[in-house]
Amino acid sequence: MTAVITTRDETASLTATAYHYTRIVEIAGHTLRAHVERGRFDHSIAVVDVLNDHLTWTPLIADAASNWWYSTHAPHATTDPVAVLSPIADRLLHRAADILTAPPATLTTSTPGLSPRVRDAVSALLAVTYSYDGERRIDPDDIAWAQTHGGALHILEHHDGSVTFTKQHRDACPFITSTGAQECDAECDFVHPANAKLG
Numbered sequence: 001m002t003a004v005i006t007t008r009d010e011t012a013s014l015t016a017t018a019y020h021y022t023r024i025v026e027i028a029g030h031t032l033r034a035h036v037e038r039g040r041f042d043h044s045i046a047v048v049d050v051l052n053d054h055l056t057w058t059p060l061i062a063d064a065a066s067n068w069w070y071s072t073h074a075p076h077a078t079t080d081p082v083a084v085l086s087p088i089a090d091r092l093l094h095r096a097a098d099i100l101t102a103p104p105a106t107l108t109t110s111t112p113g114l115s116p117r118v119r120d121a122v123s124a125l126l127a128v129t130y131s132y133d134g135e136r137r138i139d140p141d142d143i144a145w146a147q148t149h150g151g152a153l154h155i156l157e158h159h160d161g162s163v164t165f166t167k168q169h170r171d172a173c174p175f176i177t178s179t180g181a182q183e184c185d186a187e188c189d190f191v192h193p194a195n196a197k198l199g
């Protein structure tokens, strides 16, 4: 899908040690900000933030400096920040548009394959749960236990790029069937394992 990217604002600046370029755009009803700053390698960033419902900028995607730093030059008096950095912002905004306009998918354990975003989200789930180098082996016993306690796994890919993994809801819950657009109707009760009858 080709998304319409509408530019709302553009700024650029140049100093003796760095130059930067910022563009605010609208994509599919979302306000996004691409920011590229080229200075010393470890002070160079290329990111896109999305304005969330609380009017706070939330990071959506970034491009590692190693992907573009070497093909840009060190700042000097005749540097044109827009000419050098706007193509990098373009690339990032097109990636952001792909994310924001992808049809949301409700995946379950029976859905074959994982989208790249879900794979990235699983990586982030490990990282936030265990650490940036997290590793966890799940035994068959753990899998069997999880299948018989709580709800089925649901994976919701939201329009803002976030992903929800949950075992909290029954399949027919409005939160699940609307891919997160509606609230849970509070009828998703699962027996707590400690209260489940033995045998």
Ligand SMILES: [Zn+2]
Pocket: 168, 169, 170, 173, 174, 175, 184, 185, 186, 187, 188
């Ligand atoms: Zn629910």
